[in-house]
Amino acid sequence: MSDVAERVKKIVVEHLGVEEGKVTEAASFIDDLGADSLDTVELVMAFEEEFGIEIPDDAAEKILTVKDAVDFITSKQA
């Protein structure tokens, strides 16, 4: 797993209080990890803070899974 993926995973575990094993690449924040709409807003803020990037609202709306987050952050860092 890439460095970005590891860091994303850590944030998800911390913020949603879920077991690490459940945070797979395909896991959906809302459907699989028990997040509600406010939790996802907070997650996106935590990604912004951790990676020093800005995630606009229209992009944030498309970040539904762990993989979506990793891909978006990686593209920003490239």
Add this chain to the structure above:
Amino acid sequence: MRRVVITGLGLVTPLGVGVQTNWDRLIKGQSGIRTIQGFDVSDLPCKIAGQVPRGDGSDGTLNFDLFIPPKEQKKMDDFIMYAIAAADEAIKDSGWKPSTEEEFERTGVTVGSGIGGLPSIHDTSLLMAEKGPRRVSPFFIPSSLINLASGHISIMHGYKGPNHAVVTACSTGAHSIGDAARMIALDDADVMVAGGTEGACCRLGIAGFAAARALSTSYNDTPEKGSRPYDKGRDGFVMGEGAGVVVLEELEHAKKRGAKIYGEVVGYGLSGDAYHITSPSEDGNGGFRSMRMALKRAGLNPDQIDYINAHGTSTPMGDMIELGAVKRLFGADLAGASMSSTKSAIGHLLGAAGAVEAIYSVLSIRDQVVPPTLNLEDPDDGTEGADLVPKVAKERKVRAALSNSFGFGGTNASLVFKAFE
């Protein structure tokens, strides 16, 4: 009107978590007032408060993890978590477990707060000034809104009846219990979880009340002496925090399920001073009318009230104005009653005060003992003829108790509780 009884009690106060822990310590004459912990007080004129003791949950300490999953705690300011913890105890104590949809719909929540999430508002304002609006948490608003105490309790327990939140400053807890009792009396619900909560003990809260010249500032080196109602040396109230929650229930509903009944809510009075934003009217007329209305509703004469739990905040003006109103209402009958201020032990819990003090009043009826007014060493002029229970609790007959709460804005509430017969 349907009769309303109390079937569950829950407390989180500076004397600790749990009703029995609180009561034992209160009757022993212990104080929960300490030097403020957790934030900088070096530039504040008041450095003492009644803070809820934190710990692993043993010996009356508060451990939020026992009541709320850690992931959820960041969505709630302290006042919400105190309410959840107190409600947890009260609900377990009552033994009420709704099972049918109708039973859930007939169970409601009315837990108010005077101020709400002041620590969240303070911290978030600082964060926004430093880092801008994008860093404001989506949980900021729901963690600070006053009615979210009732909201969370309803969500956690599934109660779908009336969901309300009183906001009347220091009368909040008393109004919450009085209003909830009326909802049951008027057949809007069979069971109500009611009370008050406050968690405004933060730099902004202390600074604000200190600016209004409401706080004690002369006892920073001897915190336990700071709250001293009716004593000549009193110089303002000491801020407290915590929650008091009761389970109120329609009498036949409680009897049918064999619930333990602590007492009956028989009287409720409300009034407005129409005078000043922070000072009580000097003639005490607002408090007088609130007490008179509560006694009338209870169908009791002053000679039938054995204990008065005073508002008694330890401010120079307020204490004597309240006592004057009590003297006018009770006349010669005051000789047969005892009156004390439990704020001497826990400080002023603002929106929680009326609910916490209602519980102490109910326990005085249960155990036939009245709690003391701590630090009452040199009673002020005008206290003659009133038994203010100085320093030591007193065993005595308590058939009925009156509890007063008066708030900023000139809002007054009085409750009367009676032994259940």
